[in-house]
Amino acid sequence: MSEQDTGTQAAKKERSKVAKWSRRGFIGAGVLAGGALLIGVGVRPGNPVGKLKAKVAGGAGEELVNSWVKIGADNIVTAIIPHCEMGQGAHSVLAQMLADELDADWSKVEVMQAPADGSYIVSDTARMFVAPFTMNAADWIEPTWDGLFTQIGRLADAMITGGSSSIRTTGQYQMRIAGAAARKMLIGAAADEWGVPASEITTRDSTLIHSGSGNSAPYSDFAAAAAEQPMDSSPALKEPKDYRLMGKSKRRTDIPAKVMGKADFGIDANIPGVELADLSYAAVRRPPVPGTEVTSMDAEAAKAMPGVQQILNMGSFIAVVADGYWNAQQALNTITAEYSASESPIKTTADQFAAFRDAIDAAGDDGGEQAASRGDAASAFADAATKLETEYSAPYLAHAPMEPVNCTAWVRDTDDGAKCDIWTSTQVPLMARSAAAGALGMDDEDITVHHPFLGGAFGRRLENDYVTMAVRVAKATGYPIKMIWSREEDTQKALYRPADVSRFKGGLDAGGKLVSYNNIFTQRHDPAEASVPGIYDIANTSVRVAEAPLHLPFSAWRSVDHSQQGFFIESFIDEAAIAAGADPLEYRLNMLGANTARHKGVLEKVAEMSNWSAQRGEGIGLGVAIVESFGTVGAEVIEVDMNSGRPKMLNIWAAMDAGYVMNPDGFRNQIEGGIVFGLTAAMYGEIELEDGAVKQSNFHDYQMLRMDETPAIEVAIINSGTVPVGGAGEPGTPPAAPALANAIFAASGKRLRDMPFAKQFA
Amino acid sequence: MRKFTASMAALGTLSLAACGGSEVQEPVEQIVVAKPGEAASAAAPEQAVPAEPEQPAE
Numbered sequence: 001m002s003e004q005d006t007g008t009q010a011a012k013k014e015r016s017k018v019a020k021w022s023r024r025g026f027i028g029a030g031v032l033a034g035g036a037l038l039i040g041v042g043v044r045p046g047n048p049v050g051k052l053k054a055k056v057a058g059g060a061g062e063e064l065v066n067s068w069v070k071i072g073a074d075n076i077v078t079a080i081i082p083h084c085e086m087g088q089g090a091h092s093v094l095a096q097m098l099a100d101e102l103d104a105d106w107s108k109v110e111v112m113q114a115p116a117d118g119s120y121i122v123s124d125t126a127r128m129f130v131a132p133f134t135m136n137a138a139d140w141i142e143p144t145w146d147g148l149f150t151q152i153g154r155l156a157d158a159m160i161t162g163g164s165s166s167i168r169t170t171g172q173y174q175m176r177i178a179g180a181a182a183r184k185m186l187i188g189a190a191a192d193e194w195g196v197p198a199s200e201i202t203t204r205d206s207t208l209i210h211s212g213s214g215n216s217a218p219y220s221d222f223a224a225a226a227a228e229q230p231m232d233s234s235p236a237l238k239e240p241k242d243y244r245l246m247g248k249s250k251r252r253t254d255i256p257a258k259v260m261g262k263a264d265f266g267i268d269a270n271i272p273g274v275e276l277a278d279l280s281y282a283a284v285r286r287p288p289v290p291g292t293e294v295t296s297m298d299a300e301a302a303k304a305m306p307g308v309q310q311i312l313n314m315g316s317f318i319a320v321v322a323d324g325y326w327n328a329q330q331a332l333n334t335i336t337a338e339y340s341a342s343e344s345p346i347k348t349t350a351d352q353f354a355a356f357r358d359a360i361d362a363a364g365d366d367g368g369e370q371a372a373s374r375g376d377a378a379s380a381f382a383d384a385a386t387k388l389e390t391e392y393s394a395p396y397l398a399h400a401p402m403e404p405v406n407c408t409a410w411v412r413d414t415d416d417g418a419k420c421d422i423w424t425s426t427q428v429p430l431m432a433r434s435a436a437a438g439a440l441g442m443d444d445e446d447i448t449v450h451h452p453f454l455g456g457a458f459g460r461r462l463e464n465d466y467v468t469m470a471v472r473v474a475k476a477t478g479y480p481i482k483m484i485w486s487r488e489e490d491t492q493k494a495l496y497r498p499a500d501v502s503r504f505k506g507g508l509d510a511g512g513k514l515v516s517y518n519n520i521f522t523q524r525h526d527p528a529e530a531s532v533p534g535i536y537d538i539a540n541t542s543v544r545v546a547e548a549p550l551h552l553p554f555s556a557w558r559s560v561d562h563s564q565q566g567f568f569i570e571s572f573i574d575e576a577a578i579a580a581g582a583d584p585l586e587y588r589l590n591m592l593g594a595n596t597a598r599h600k601g602v603l604e605k606v607a608e609m610s611n612w613s614a615q616r617g618e619g620i621g622l623g624v625a626i627v628e629s630f631g632t633v634g635a636e637v638i639e640v641d642m643n644s645g646r647p648k649m650l651n652i653w654a655a656m657d658a659g660y661v662m663n664p665d666g667f668r669n670q671i672e673g674g675i676v677f678g679l680t681a682a683m684y685g686e687i688e689l690e691d692g693a694v695k696q697s698n699f700h701d702y703q704m705l706r707m708d709e710t711p712a713i714e715v716a717i718i719n720s721g722t723v724p725v726g727g728a729g730e731p732g733t734p735p736a737a738p739a740l741a742n743a744i745f746a747a748s749g750k751r752l753r754d755m756p757f758a759k760q761f762a
Numbered sequence: 763m764r765k766f767t768a769s770m771a772a773l774g775t776l777s778l779a780a781c782g783g784s785e786v787q788e789p790v791e792q793i794v795v796a797k798p799g800e801a802a803s804a805a806a807p808e809q810a811v812p813a814e815p816e817q818p819a820e
Contacts, residue, residue, distance in 0.1 A: 280798050294790070303795050313791035323798070441786040476789045479798055 055115045056080055068114075069098060069178050075206055075220035077104045079175065080112045082120040082159060083166040084427055085254055086454035086461070088729050089666040090166040092252040097171045097662060100245035101179030101238060103203035104219075111253045116159060116429035116449035123153035124169040125160055128724070129527075135173075135724055157430035162462055162556065164630035164727020167662055172724060180235035182226075189225035190217065240660070247719075249665035254453065264452040266425030269408040271480050280309055282473050282483040283328035286317045286493040287339040288693035290552055294318055297337040305331035310477055319473045325484050342692050346551035349499075349688045353393060356501040356522045359548035368520060368546035372532040375540035380516035384507025388579050391504070392571055393754045394564040396552055396687035396694075397497035398490070398702060403455020405490045407470035410480035411440060420447045420471060425454040427461040435464035436471045458677070459556040463495055491702055492694040495555030496687055498523045502568040507540075512580025514573075514591065517541045521568065522548035523561070527629075530561035533569050535628060537593030551689060558677055559730040562629040566734030567682075567741070567755065570625035574742040575751070584742060585612055585624045585637075598657045598720050599626060602635040605655035605716050610637040616747075619643035620650070623743025627734040632658040632726030636675065636735040639711075640743040646761040647744050649679070652713045654732065659722030667728045668715045674732025675713055680705040682737035683758045703758075 056070075070078045079095035091111045099109045114120040127149040128135055134145045152158070183203055190208040191198035194215050202209045209216045219226075240247065257263040270276060287294060297318055299311045307327030312319045318335060322328035346352050359368075365378060381387065407424040420440060426432045429451045437444045454461055470483040500523040507516030517538045524531060524545045531543055557563060577587035585607055592599050603626060607613070610622060619642045626635040639651040654671055661667045684703040688695040696702040741752045752760060 278799060297791070299793060303793065308795045309798060309800075310795060311793040312789045315787060315790045439786065472787065472789075476792055 055117060056112065068120075068174065069102070069182050071182070071219050071223050073220050073223065075105075075218045076108050076110055077102060077206065077219070078110045078112050080114045080120075082114040082122050083161040083170060084425075084429070084451060084454055084457075085113070086161065086425075086427070086457045088166075088670060089252050089254070089663070090161070091254055092250065093167055093663045093666055094171050094175050095253065096245045096248075096250050097167070098175040098179040100243055101176045101235075102183045103205070103244070104179070105205035105207075106245055106250060108206055109253075113451065114159075116433055116451060118154050118157075118430065121150070121153040121158045121430070122160060122165075122170050122174075123149045123158065124173045125163065125165045126153045126156060126158040128165060128169050129163060157428070157434050159428065159430040160462075161427045161457075162459065164632070164729040164731065168631055168725045168727055171662065176237055177235060180237050181231055184232050184235050185226040185229040186219055186222050188229040189222040190215075193222070193225060246662050247660070247664070249663055252666065258453075265403055265455045266408075266423060266452060267403055267406045267455070267482075267484065268452070269406075269423030269450070269482060271408065271410055271421070271423070274480060280321050280323065280477065280479060280481045281325040281328045282319050282321045282470070282481045283325065283332040284317050284319045284469060284473075284483060284485060284489065285332055285335070285337075286489065287337075288492065289339065289342040289344070289691075290493070291344060292342050293340045295338045295340050297335055299335050301334040302331040305334065307331075311335070312473060312476055314469070314472055314476075317469060319469075319483070321473065321477055321481055325482075329486060344549075344551050344692060346549065346689065347692045348690060349395070352396075352499055352551055352689060353501060356393075356499070356548045359522050359546040360501060360503055360520050363520060363544060363546035368544040370542070371524065371528070371545050372534075372541060372543040374538070374542075377516050377518045377540040377542035380540035381505050381507040381518055384516055385510040386508040386512070386579055388506040388508070388572075388575060389504065390506075390572055390575055390753060391501060392568045393501045394499060394567060395685065395755060396499045396689075397557055397563075397681055397685045398494060398687055398696070399458045399460035399497075399555070399557060400491065400699070400702060400704075401454070401456030401458060401460050404487060405460070405466045405485040405494070406483060407466050408480065408482040409436070409467075409470040409474035411471060411475040411478070418442055418446060420474070421450065422447065422467060422471065423450040423452070424467060424470070425457070425461055426451050426464070426467070427454070427457050427459075428464065432464050432467045435467050439468040439471050440475055458558045459497075459560070460490075460494065463555055465495070487699070488697045491687075491697050495553045497557030497563060498525070498550050498552075498554050499687075500564050502564070504568075504572045506572065506576050506579075508576065508580055512582055514576045514580075515539050517543075519568075519572075520544040520546055521565075522546050523550070523564070525554060526556065526560050527562075530565040530629070531569075533573070535593060535596055535599050535626070536573070536588075536591045538591070551692070552687070552694070558674065559629055559733040562627060562730070562734040563678070563681065563737075566625065566627040566629070567737040570627065570735065570738035571741055571753065574623070574625075574738070574745070578745070583613075584746075588624070588626060598633045598718075598722065599628065599635075601718055601720065602626065602633050602655040602657050605718060606635040606637050606653050609653040609655065609714060609716055610639065610651070612637065619747055621743050621746025621748070623739045623741065623746055625735040625738035625742060627731070627738075629731045629734050630727035630729075631722075631724060632656055632728070632731035634671070634731045634735050636732075636739045638736075638739040638743040640740065640747045642744065642747040642750075647683075647740070647747075647757065649709065649711045649740070651711050652736075652739075653716070654713065654735075655716045655718060656731065657718040657720050657722070658726035658728060658731070660719045660725050661717050661728075662725075664717055667717060670728035671715045671732035672713045674730060675736045676705055676710055678733035678736025679710070679740060681733075682740050682755055683709075684756050686756050686759075 068080045079098045081091050081094050083090045085091040095111045187198050187201045206219045307323035308331045310321040320328045320332040409422050411420045429449045433447045433449045436447045474481050502521035505518040509515045574584050577584040624637045634656045636654045641648045745751045
C-alpha cells in the first residue's frame with residue numbers, strides 16, 4: 001500500500017484545526033547565550049532559567065535561557081524531549097515534528113532527554129487525561145486552562161510517559177509550535193540584517209534564503225540576532241501539504257547507538273568518580289505475600305559468602321550488598337526469613353475469582369455502581385426473542401520488561417547538606433524524585449534523577465517502589481549502590497494488571513438485533529470509558545461495576561482496562577452475532593452508532609485487507625474485533641488454523657485510524673508490538689496465586705509469544721484527519737485477544753471465554 | 763464533571779502511588795561485613811549495627 005492513505009478530506013480537516021493549535025499561549029522568550037539560540041516553550045513566569053541552563057546547556061558553547069529547542073553554533077538543532085524513550089520511538093518523532101516546523105536539516109537534528117525538572121512537565125498530557133474537552137477550548141478561556149494545568153502538572157509531578165500520549169499531546173501542542181516560533185525569529189533576524197522584507201525570506205534545511213538578493217546563510221549565523229527577535233506565541237503551523245518530515249518514515253535517532261551497543265539504559269549507570277569495579281550492588285527480596293513484612297532473618301551463611309559487604313533487614317524487604325550483583329544475589333539466596341501473616345483472605349487463584357463472582361452475585365440485578373445506562377436493559381432482556389448469558393475472565397498479568405528493574409542510588413552529605421543522585425529507568429522521573437525525597441526525608445531539590453533509555457516498561461516503570469527501596473539501602477550503607485531485581489523478584493513481587501470476571505446478559509429481537517446489553521464486572525481503573533460499548537447503537541444498555549478486592553497490587557499495564565474490556569466486550573458482541581446467525585463483521589458494521597465514521601472505515605478496510613468474505617479451508621477461520629483506545633480506532637482480523645487441534649495463527653491484519661500518523665514506520669512498529677503483546681497475553685499470560693504468593697517466576701512459566709508462533713502482521717494506516725491525533729503505543733493491544741478468540745471459534749466452534757488460551761488445548 | 767473529578771483523582775492517585783509513600787524508615791537490622799574495596803570474605807570483621815530506634819515495618 002502507499003505510504004499513507006492521505007485523502008483530500010483528511011487534509012481539509014487537518015487544515016481546519018491548525019489555527020486552533022497555533023493559538024496556544026505558552027511560548028516565552030527566546031534568548032541568546034554563548035552562541036546558541038534557545039527557544040522556550042511551556043515557559044511561564046517563575047521558570048528557573050538559571051538552574052535549567054546548567055542542566056541542559058552545560059557543554060562548550062552552549063548556554064540556556066529557557067528552552068525545549070537550542071540551535072548551536074555548529075548549526076545543530078537539538079530538540080529537548082520531556083518524554084522518556086523506552087523503545088517506542090517518541091524521541092525521534094517528537095524531534096521530527098519540531099524540525100519540520102523549523103525547516104531544519106534532519107541530518108543535523110539531535111535529541112536530548114530533558115532532565116527531571118519541573119520546567120519539563122508535560123502539562124498537555126495531564127490535561128488530555130484529566131479534561132480532554134479542554135484541548136481545543138475557545139480562545140477566551142484557553143489561557144485559563146493552560147495556566148490551570150500547568151499548576152496541576154507541577155503539583156502532580158506530571159513528567160509522564162504513558163497513555164500513548166507523547167505525540168498527540170506534547171508533539172502536537174508543544175514541539176510543533178516551538179519549531180515554528182524559532183523559524184519565525186530566525187527569519188526576522190535575517191530580514192533585519194539583509195534589509196529585506198521577512199516575507200521574502202524562505203527557509204530550507206536549516207538555511208535562510210533570500211532569492212532576490214542572493215543571500216543565504218545557515219541558521220547558526222543568525223542564532224544570536226534571532227534571540228533578540230520578538231517571539232510569536234501563535235506562529236502559523238504548516239498545512240499537511242507542506243510537511244517535509246511529518247508523515248514520513250524518518251529513521252529513528254536512538255537506533256544506531258542501540259545497534260552498536262553504545263546506548264545507556266538505567267542498568268548501565270556509572271557513577272562519576274566511582275570506578276565500575278568499586279561499585280557495590282544490592283540484591284533484594286520482598287516477602288512472598290503482598291502486604292506482609294520481614295519479622296526475622298537468618299543471615300549466618302550469607303555473612304560468609306564472598307564479596308558480601310552488608311546485610312539489611314529493611315522491614316519490608318531484605319537486601320544484601322556485595323561487590324557484584326552475582327555475589328549479592330547468591331548470598332541473598334542463602335538467607336532464610338520469617339514473615340508476618342497476611343490479612344488477605346485470598347490465598348489462591350480460585351479464591352480471587354470466587355471473590356469476583358461473589359461481588360457480582362451480591363450486586364444482583366441492580367446493585368453495584370452504574371457505569372453506563374441507556375433505556376431499560378432489564379425489561380428489554382425479559383422481552384427478548386433470543387437470550388444470551390455469558391461470562392468471561394482475565395487473569396493477573398506481569399509487565400515483564402526485558403531490562404530488569406533496577407535503580408542506582410547515592411546518598412551523601414555535602415557542604416550544601418545531604419544530597420541524593422538516582423540513576424534509573426523510569427516513566428515518571430519527577431515522581432521518582434518525590435518518592436526518593438519522601439523515603440529519605442529530604443527536599444525534592446536535593447535529589448537529582450538521571451533517567452536514560454528504558455529497556456521496556458509497559459507501565460511497570462510508572463511505579464517507584466524500586467526507587468524507594470534503592471535509596472533506603474543507599475542511605476543505610478552510606479555509599480552508592482546499584483540495586484538490581486532478579487527476574488523472579490519482578491515476576492512475583494511487583495504490581496500487576498488485575499484479573500477480573502465480566503458477566504453479560506444479552507437480548508436479541510426477532511431480527512437478531514442486540515436490543516439489551518447487561519454487563520457487570522469488578523475492576524475499573526482507567527480509562528473509565530473502556531467498559532462502555534459506546535461505538536454500538538444498543539437501545540438498552542446497563543454497565544455496572546461490583547467492586548471486589550484484589551489480592552495483588554494494581555498497576556497500569558499496556559492499554560490498562562482496555563486489555564480486559566476489549567476481550568470481554570468484543571467476545572460478547574461476537575457471540576451475539578453468532579446467535580443472530582449473522583456475519584460477525586457485518587453485524588458490527590450494522591450496529592455502529594452515531595459519530596462512527598472512523599469505526600466504519602477501519603472495519604471496511606480490515607475486511608478488504610483480509611479478504612474477509614472469501615471462503616477459507618476446513619479448520620481455518622477468521623475472527624474480528626474493534627476497539628477504540630487512546631484516541632485511535634483499531635480493527636484487527638486474525639486468521640487461525642485449528643487443524644492440528646491447537647491454534648496456529650496464519651495472518652493478522654490491522655486497520656488503524658489515529659487521525660494523522662506522524663511517522664508511518666514507527667506507528668506500524670508500535671501497532672505490531674502491541675499486537676504481539678496482546679497475543680502473548682491471550683495465549684500464555686497468567687499470574688496465579690498459591691498460598692497468597694505468585695506462582696510464576698520467570699520466562700519458563702511466564703511465556704512470551706515466540707517468533708515461530710507469530711505470523712506476518714499487516715498494518716494499514718487511515719489518516720482521517722481527526723484532531724487531536726490518536727496514540728500508537730497501546731491501541732494495537734486490545735483487539736488482539738478477542739480477534740484471536742473469535743477466530744478460534746470460527747475455525748473450530750470452540751468458544752474461549754477465559755484467558756489464557758494455550759492451556760485449554762491439549 | 764464526574765469524569766473530570768474521576769480523572770483528577772486518578773492523576774493524584776498515580777502521583778501518590780508512584781511516589782511510594784513518604785515515610786522515612788530506617789533498617790530494622792543492619793549487618794556490616796566489610797567496606798567497599800576491602801577483601802570481603804568470611805574472614806572479614808563483622809559489625810552488627812542494630813537500628814536505633816527500631817522503626818515499625820513499612
